[in-house]
Amino acid sequence: MIIEIITVGNELLIGKVVNTNAAWLSLFVVKRGYRVSRIISIGDNEEEIANEIDAALRRKPDIIITVGGLGPTFDDMTSKSVAKGLGVSYEISEEALAIIKSKYQKLGLELTKERVKMAMMPKGATVLKNALGTAPGFLFKTDKTLVVCLPGVPAEMKSIVESYADTLFPVVGELVEYILVASGIPESSAAPLLAKVVNENPFVYVKSHPEHSEGESVLKVHVYAITHDQYVVRLCHDVAKRLKGDLEMLGAQVQGDV
Numbered sequence: 001m002i003i004e005i006i007t008v009g010n011e012l013l014i015g016k017v018v019n020t021n022a023a024w025l026s027l028f029v030v031k032r033g034y035r036v037s038r039i040i041s042i043g044d045n046e047e048e049i050a051n052e053i054d055a056a057l058r059r060k061p062d063i064i065i066t067v068g069g070l071g072p073t074f075d076d077m078t079s080k081s082v083a084k085g086l087g088v089s090y091e092i093s094e095e096a097l098a099i100i101k102s103k104y105q106k107l108g109l110e111l112t113k114e115r116v117k118m119a120m121m122p123k124g125a126t127v128l129k130n131a132l133g134t135a136p137g138f139l140f141k142t143d144k145t146l147v148v149c150l151p152g153v154p155a156e157m158k159s160i161v162e163s164y165a166d167t168l169f170p171v172v173g174e175l176v177e178y179i180l181v182a183s184g185i186p187e188s189s190a191a192p193l194l195a196k197v198v199n200e201n202p203f204v205y206v207k208s209h210p211e212h213s214e215g216e217s218v219l220k221v222h223v224y225a226i227t228h229d230q231y232v233v234r235l236c237h238d239v240a241k242r243l244k245g246d247l248e249m250l251g252a253q254v255q256g257d258v
Contacts, residue, residue: 001172002061003029004038006052008068008078009152012041021067021157028161033173035226037061044075046084053085053147060144063169068152070135072114079138082149083122086140093121096136103134128164132156139168173228178240179220180256182247186210186217193246194221197239203232204239221247 005025011017019041026036038056042048049069056064069078083090097119101111109115118135121127128137128148133156140147148168150157161168182190187210198206204225211218223240225232240258247254 001034001063002037003034003063003065004056004059004061005036005040006049006056006064006066007039007041007152008044008049008066009041010043010075012068013043021152021154024154024158025065025067025161028165029169030226031175032165032169032171033175033226033228034063034169044069044077046077046081049078049081050084053082057085057142057145063146063148066147066149067157068150070118070137070149070151072112072117072135076117076135078149079121082140082147086122086142086147088140089123090120091123092116092119093125093127093138094119095127096121096138099127099129099136100134128160130156130160131163132159173226174233175224175226176233176236177222177224178236178256178258179222180240180244180247180254180258182219182221182252182254183217185219185247185250185252187219189250190219190221190247190252193243193250197243197246201235201239203227203229204236206239206243219252 005022007019007022012019022039042052066078069076080090100115100119104111104115121138122140125138125140128139130136133151133153135151137150137160150160187208194206194208207222209220221243223236225236244254244256244258
């Protein structure tokens with residue numbers, strides 16, 4: 001099951017805001033057995049967002065998730081852009097409008113056109129209620145792909161995802177991972193060994209992360225698989241165990257629970 005994530009906002013592109021939403025969201029879905037094939041950050045530009053949605057749909061992932069741009073201000077244009085990318089009309093969702101109206105009535109605030117704007121969605125979209133904020137999310141089903149649009153405020157995004165997790169991202173597998181910490185050998189010395197293991201085990205992903213310079217190396221080796229197959233679960237463990245022994249044979253001191 002393949003997911004693409006599109007995060008929207010100029011603040012992501014100028015270094016003002018760290019994209020924690022993408023990191024949290026990708027880990028959340030990976031732990032439920034999905035594979036994130038692409039994470040893209042784009043600015044507040046209607047044409048670019050629409051084009052990105054259209055391009056993603058052509059790749060036919062199982063799910064496209066957008067984050068950000070659902071609010072009341074002029075630069076919140078994700079809903080309209082997604083409708084354009086989907087090729088459907090952009091209109092008021094009566095369900096979303098009723099939710100927004102109720103929230104502002106409780107706050108003693110009038111329903112301005114900017115607030116009504118948050119009820120505008122692609123025709124046929126299903127509302128995702130936002131318990132912590134005013135801008136609802138929504139989902140839209142195409143023949144091949146589910147499009148899920150979420151607000152950019154981290155607490156609101158997380159709340160919606162957790163509330164609708166079994167609907168949006170039912171568990172289809174698990175993340176199996178092992179981390180080995182090897183000291184005493186540089187990454188370049190371990191590289192041939194890692195390449196051999198990767199070539200022999202295509203169902204398992206192996207990635208090395210050097211912590212220091214080559215002269216005083218501490219090397220983290222990440223072994224993982226996203227799978228629903230118990231054979232791959234066992235294989236991941238066996239690969240990590242083999243790697244630990246092979247790294248020790250190269251002279252490394254290796255820590256890791258395998």
